[in-house]
Amino acid sequence: MPYTTYLVEKGASHNFVAEAKPPTVTMPRIKALMTGSLPGFIDVVRNLNSPALLEDNVIRQAKAAGKRIFFYGDETWIKLFPKHFVEYDGTTSFFVSDYTEVDNNVTRHLDKVLKRGDWDVLILHYLGLDHIGHVSGPHSPLIGRKLSEMDGVLMRIHTALLSKERETLLPNLLVLCGDHGMSETGSHGASSTEEVNTPLILISSAFERKPGDMRHPKRVQQTDLAATLAIGLGLPIPKDSVGSLLFPVIEGKPMRDQLRFLHLNTVQLSKLLQENVPSYEKDPGFEQFKVSEKLHGNWIKLYLEENKSEVLFNLGTKVLRQYLDALKTLSLSLSTQVAQYDIYSMMVGTAVVLEVLTLLLLSIPQALHRKAELDISLSSPVISLLFYLMFLVLSAFHVIVCTSAESSCYFCGLPWLAACGVMALISALLCAIMSVLTKIFVRGSLPSKNPAHPNSGWSELDLLMVFGTVGHVLSLGASSFVEEEHQTWYFLVNTLCLALSQEIYRSYFLRDDGEPQCCFHVEQGFAGATPALQDRTGYDMQEQDRVHMSSSLSEVLRGHEKWMVLASPWLILACCRLLRSLNQTGVQWAHRPDFGHWLTSSDHKAELSALAALSLLVTFVLVQRGCSPVSRGALALGLLGVYCYRAAIGNVLFPWQPDNRDISKGIIEARFVYVFVLGILFTGTKDLLKSQVIAADSKIKTVGLWEIYSGLVLLAALLFRPHNLPVLAFSLLIQTVMTKFIWKPLRHDAAEITIMHYWFGQAFFYFQGNSNNIATVDISAGFVGLDTYVEIPAVFLTAFGTYAGPVLWASHLVHFLSSETSSGSALSHACFCYALIGSIPVSTYIILVTSLRYHLFIWSVFSPKLLYEGMHLLITAAICAFFTAMDQTSLTKS
Amino acid sequence: MKDNDIKRLLYTHLLCVFSIILSVFIPSFFLENFSILETHLTWLCICSGFVTAVNLVLYFVVKPNASYKRSSLSHKVTRFLKCCIYFLMSCFTFHIIFVLYGAPLIELVLETFLFAVILSTFTTIPCLCLLGPNLKAWLRVFSRNGVTSIWENSLQITTISSFVGAWLGALPIPLDWERPWQVWPISCTLGATFGYVAGLVTSPLWIYWKRKQLTYKSN
């Protein structure tokens, strides 16, 4: 950017590095720039649908002062400040794959507006650079082109302003700033250095021309801009601003003005402090403010006495320094203290979650026994009395809290009916827990005496699963473990594979010491009824049972098949190791070179194309075996379409095509694939419905489930970036190997298989390159095949693209259980286990976050994870609903 | 008889623990600025050497497997060579497993391999001493009901505890405490060592505690 560099080095300008606080997403950042306050994490969610900004801000003040404001650019501004702009033209920021038109849309107004000059404030928000980052990363050749285009725009504006200044003699101010940075992967949202640091350049002829220090610009906060702008425009500083005036900007003014500006700023900050902190008088910033105010008074007295000596100047600089110190401390203490928590709403939410979890935990023995029947009687008089009592007490409590609390509370803001509904839910859940507890208590004396489970006892695998789950849940309390959660899952999955291999080897080499006795495997689950401490006899029984049951099978398998069984855990381990080096995620080791970066760099396009084609081929070979011929053809065409789509948007190459041809959006190709996805899903659903109507052939149902699964695979193949396609292929490979050589011969029960699926699903979530960081969400998945931004499909596609790993594993689980196990209750057991194992981490995490809400990393580490967990919970719920639907079909059939 | 055996077991184990403690202190007399964390690789070599030596000496002195028959020299030599090959194999296997667990493939090869060596020293060498190069016997010992003597039982306990120690040792690596012992593979080797020592100390006590319940198939 030669012109900008020239301005910074030679021109009358001040340059800073402004630090943006996470979440580094557009909407909160615009808020921070204009209000000077610190937005919370909920704004990330609202980023998609930004409501009007209610807080005091510069734009509103400017409008109130009768300034004419023009705006061109990101339409988030128009949503945030409706009716504030005299003239505006918004461009939607959600269509990421477009990076020329969004900017042309802004630039085309420029000439006209600059010539007219009937405005006081002109705001331009260019989106192209951000979009290039999202689509092709920070090292893309497009970046350089875009930057020089922006430089040209800046030059046009600056020269126009200079020529106008000659007429009006009023200095203009040109502010060049970024709302957020760009991470190593081209995204933003989190708190890495690249995302947090943004440029802030103030250009005006009012500034002294002095050689600026280009290398080491001063580090300031992004929130400081609001106060500076307000002072510069002669407006009141926004009420909630925590920023302090950028001092170099007013350095050229006479001492009296400098002091006045600083005084204005400190008064505003100390007022804010008084409102937010009860013991504000003890705050060091406030004390400094008092001292400097007194000094300021002295200085004014001297000044009025027209004492123009050195004393005045010295005192002036002293006051100045005092004010700046006070500003710094006030601003710092405000930015740490402003975060408020709505404890009441948090408690209500936690209560609901905890009650559901308790209910799930309490029903373990019931649900895993013979039939999964959860009969909770709410009708008995005692329970219903309890329900009404609870309801009344809670409602009274609600009224008291909401009328007495002076701070605003989300839950009190709800309409009364909704609040009553929540209260009823809480009390109903509590009563359900009570009834289950009493039932267990009444029945408890009977079954505990008779040894109902002859072969109960946990194998090493079960122990590993329990300890793994507990360990994972505990690890969520440490911020490093949350940042590096992928390591936890890789570790657990590896250990799982080793445990499986140990089980396989033992059952194959020691097959001769089992008694010839017919033991069929009993669906048992991980047996909540068993005491944790077992004696050796329990172990022995279990041992013999396991050894025997698989020994009978080991005779069936011969030759190479046996070798495959023995080698399969190692094969899976090797696959996992390869996938792990594909995407380096997390925080500590994220900068390490990985295979994904190597592939996406433009020099290795041929390798990437070959790998993508190979992965698609493997995917086809592995998926097609379960499909009907029609959907097999559809699948083949669909996968071909995926490759064409990637070639069309320029990610991969066709061998017969030259390297640089024009890049399209690939709308047609992507829609072509969507047609096949929908077609396959439709055939699958049709088969499922048929199996329910005909009620004769369970094979149709299996095929139908497999078709739904393959439709999802095709969709994932379309949404994954090309370097991630091996993840899909390896996932299918591992599923195939596990099904054929591990689950079938070793005959694990439904609970064990469910947990294994869950673990692998989690590991694949991270293999895809995700992390507990907002920045790694690949929002370009939401725009595949869409011409303009449409909210619902975009959100759905992004969510599916992000959670493809867990979803694919879960749908494989449904297919596997309904095809392999004969007993009808396996599915409901699996559903129960899935719900349980999915909800334990979430609910523990909610409690942890509630208790850690004053932790230093609450916004940068814990809150994004909470968002991920919430989304994961939604998806788990959807999966469980699907499970239940499958279960219903199997029940009605039998 | 049984109490006597347990006593012998305890003494041999204490000797092993003692050798590990010596490996921490003795080298500092001969080598300048020796410490476990800074010159970790040297310590790994010394420690594995000490433990191997003590195990071999104990094997020849105590002779835990009484059924061992006198055999010809050539038989002994092949047996010894087989043991060496098994040891190397186990080192390489462990190395491969560590890489599969996510250890870097190219950097820090020496560190990873020495970790594999020390873990094999804690696990494979006692197995080789007690059971000889006999995979079937190994598998028998490491399944739940396959132990036939207190020696094998204690072997089982020490081996599993070293593995668990190494496994647990990997847990603090992602934490951002920036301690010198969090560097790969120091925490894992320390974990394995602590696991081994804990196994050595607890196994005689555990066997003594459970001596009434323990019955072995062969005796």
Ligand SMILES: [Zn+2]
């Ligand atoms: Zn933005």
Ligand SMILES: [Zn+2]
């Ligand atoms: Zn963006």
